[in-house]
Amino acid sequence: MSLIFFLHCKEKNTDYYHIISVNDTKLSEPKAGEWRETRKEKFQTYESFQKTKKIIPSNNQNTIYLLPIGDFDSLESKEIKQNSIYLEKYFQLKIKILKPISDNLIPKKARRIIDNHEQLLAGYILDHLLLTNKPKDAVVLMAITQKDLYPKPEWNYVFGLASYQKGIGVTSMYRFHDGNLNDSNFNKSLLRLNKISSHEIGHMFGLNHCLNAVCVMNGTNSLPETDKHYARLCSLCQKKLNSSLKYDNQKRLSELNQYFKNNNFLFEAKLTQKDLEILK
Numbered sequence: 001m002s003l004i005f006f007l008h009c010k011e012k013n014t015d016y017y018h019i020i021s022v023n024d025t026k027l028s029e030p031k032a033g034e035w036r037e038t039r040k041e042k043f044q045t046y047e048s049f050q051k052t053k054k055i056i057p058s059n060n061q062n063t064i065y066l067l068p069i070g071d072f073d074s075l076e077s078k079e080i081k082q083n084s085i086y087l088e089k090y091f092q093l094k095i096k097i098l099k100p101i102s103d104n105l106i107p108k109k110a111r112r113i114i115d116n117h118e119q120l121l122a123g124y125i126l127d128h129l130l131l132t133n134k135p136k137d138a139v140v141l142m143a144i145t146q147k148d149l150y151p152k153p154e155w156n157y158v159f160g161l162a163s164y165q166k167g168i169g170v171t172s173m174y175r176f177h178d179g180n181l182n183d184s185n186f187n188k189s190l191l192r193l194n195k196i197s198s199h200e201i202g203h204m205f206g207l208n209h210c211l212n213a214v215c216v217m218n219g220t221n222s223l224p225e226t227d228k229h230y231a232r233l234c235s236l237c238q239k240k241l242n243s244s245l246k247y248d249n250q251k252r253l254s255e256l257n258q259y260f261k262n263n264n265f266l267f268e269a270k271l272t273q274k275d276l277e278i279l280k
Contacts (some may be wrong), residue, residue, distance in 0.1 A: 119149060
């Protein structure tokens with residue numbers, strides 16, 4: 001490869017992220033109770049991202065594992081499978097689903113009843129079920145629970161919890177479908193799981209909450225707020241993630257576009273198509 005050709009490719013790749021910024025949607029003023037209204041966070045520039053401590057896949061650790069915890073029916077298992085397909089395309093890494101384990105492994109002291117349903121202590125899952133059982137080739141181990149989660153006694157619930165530098169996390173499907181997954185709410189629940197799981201794993205790869213544009217890495221306080229966020233990474237977050245994972249942009253976007261079409265996520269497919277058209 002000639003130096004001129006290399007520089008041309010590098011310049012083209014850099015320009016791509018600048019050019020697709022036209023596809024970014026500007027953040028609106030946060031409403032009362034939303035994440036940006038309740039928390040003041042520092043903007044993560046590309047330069048500061050490079051200095052952030054983060055997990056980077058290696059030849060020996062390049063697989064994302066999903067561990068289902070609970071007793072899942074066929075529709076719930078289908079959602080986990082579809083989410084694994086999504087994450088594989090999103091991060092361009094191998095995904096493996098481990099054999100489900102029972103939540104009976106979680107002791108009474110790490111569970112409670114609230115609002116007539118049972119919750120599991122998220123921190124116990126991280127420290128006692130994931131940290132000691134992370135496969136050697138895992139860059140990330142993400143548990144998915146059937147039951148609701150809470151992070152500490154004074155909190156009502158949490159969508160998920162993670163130890164970013166250790167590469168472990170847990171998220172619950174429970175609130176994505178109000179504890180009753182069926183054919184009519186399957187797609188809404190799946191898209192929420194796609195967003196939350198890619199968001200949490202994105203943190204493990206060094207991405208802070210996005211303050212640049214509407215983005216899957218925006219912070220969230222509620223499901224309505226999550227629903228407002230795009231599954232798309234904004235141009236800046238795409239640039240950050242690719243600098244660490246080194247994937248082929250066109251391949252990633254093409255595969256995501258097909259996934260969204262296959263699952264009838266037409267708005268998300270439209271967003272990836274717009275990025276693809278610029279890349280091509």
